[in-house]
Amino acid sequence: MLEEIDAKIAAALAEDGRCSYTDLAERVGLSVSAVHQRVRRLEQRGVIRGYAARIDGEQIGLSLTAFVSLTPIDAAAPDDYPKLLAHLQQIEACHSVAGVESYILKVRVTSPAALEALLGEIRATANVSTRTTVVLSTPFEDRPPVIHPS
Amino acid sequence: MLEEIDAKIAAALAEDGRCSYTDLAERVGLSVSAVHQRVRRLEQRGVIRGYAARIDGEQIGLSLTAFVSLTPIDAAAPDDYPKLLAHLQQIEACHSVAGVESYILKVRVTSPAALEALLGEIRATANVSTRTTVVLSTPFEDRPPVIHPS
DNA sequence: GGTGAAAAACATAGGGT
DNA sequence: ACCCTATGTTTTTCACC
Numbered sequence: 052m053l054e055e056i057d058a059k060i061a062a063a064l065a066e067d068g069r070c071s072y073t074d075l076a077e078r079v080g081l082s083v084s085a086v087h088q089r090v091r092r093l094e095q096r097g098v099i100r101g102y103a104a105r106i107d108g109e110q111i112g113l114s115l116t117a118f119v120s121l122t123p124i125d126a127a128a129p130d131d132y133p134k135l136l137a138h139l140q141q142i143e144a145c146h147s148v149a150g151v152e153s154y155i156l157k158v159r160v161t162s163p164a165a166l167e168a169l170l171g172e173i174r175a176t177a178n179v180s181t182r183t184t185v186v187l188s189t190p191f192e193d194r195p196p197v198i199h200p201s
Numbered sequence: 202m203l204e205e206i207d208a209k210i211a212a213a214l215a216e217d218g219r220c221s222y223t224d225l226a227e228r229v230g231l232s233v234s235a236v237h238q239r240v241r242r243l244e245q246r247g248v249i250r251g252y253a254a255r256i257d258g259e260q261i262g263l264s265l266t267a268f269v270s271l272t273p274i275d276a277a278a279p280d281d282y283p284k285l286l287a288h289l290q291q292i293e294a295c296h297s298v299a300g301v302e303s304y305i306l307k308v309r310v311t312s313p314a315a316l317e318a319l320l321g322e323i324r325a326t327a328n329v330s331t332r333t334t335v336v337l338s339t340p341f342e343d344r345p346p347v348i349h350p351s
Numbered sequence: 352g353g354t355g356a357a358a359a360a361c362a363t364a365g366g367g368t
Numbered sequence: 369a370c371c372c373t374a375t376g377t378t379t380t381t382c383a384c385c
Contacts, residue, residue: 133340190283
């Protein structure tokens with residue numbers, strides 16, 4: 052949880068990751084160096100885990116997004132699936148979930164053929180059965196979180 | 202699709218959104234101004250849609266993540282659900298999907314009570330039934346996409 | 352598309368309150 | 369924790385190839 056000024060800073064950077072310290076300082080009413088110090092503390096504390104350009108998948112040929120749910124085939128512990136799957140770079144996210152299935156993956160690929168190949172690799176790597184939900188369109192995504200103070 | 206140098210630049214910025222033009226220039230072997238120009242073109246073309254700080258949800262009190270699937274209750278066209286739902290800031294992403302359900306939302310809230318309240322708002326706003334899958338842990342998330350040239 | 356150089360803006364570290 | 373100042377870097381623009 053964040054104190055009010057830190058919340059404002061984090062919110063501003065979540066929205067515009069390249070916002071200058073000078074801008075931030077004006078917005079929150081502190082000096083540039085005070086803001087700089089606060090940002091570094093937010094980074095050290097792990098509140099800010101890094102910065103990223105938001106890339107449009109379509110424009111770089113990743114036109115197919117899907118959610119893939121995993122169900123273990125034998126009763127082996129699914130605890131290390133993430134480690135097994137991490138090398139597959141088409142997997143953008145991996146969530147352990149409560150429900151009939153154990154994990155939900157979000158994947159992005161160039162084509163149905165690439166999806167088929169990826170699913171094969173996932174099944175082979177982790178010994179799971181998969182259920183895939185294809186994304187048709189994405190009205191919005193990656194919206195910055197609401198950051199409330201205190 | 203991107204030409205080789207643009208692909209390198211986009212990949213570098215996807216990984217570190219605050220990477221300086223000076224650094225980028227060294228990596229790709231061009232002058233600072235050439236790189237600057239290319240980045241601006243990538244931004245204009247919409248390949249780079251912005252920059253964001255990666256915020257750790259846990260650390261700002263958003264300790265509960267879930268996927269919410271929507272099924273329309275009457276046969277009304279679900280085309281404008283996204284517009285209806287956009288004002289709910291706890292919804293981080295909204296995907297239209299192929300499958301039994303029409304949409305998948307990714308939501309982040311502070312508590313089970315907040316999730317309950319949010320689901321009520323979603324149902325009331327969009328006239329849908331919901332199916333919710335709670336995230337237990339997230340081994341990885343927001344990994345930068347693989348950007349291949351050409 | 353690309354370069355290089357100059358001006359303006361910014362980041363960063365140090366010392367003081 | 370914050371402010372101010374000084375210094376080095378980075379961003380940005382522009383004239384030219």
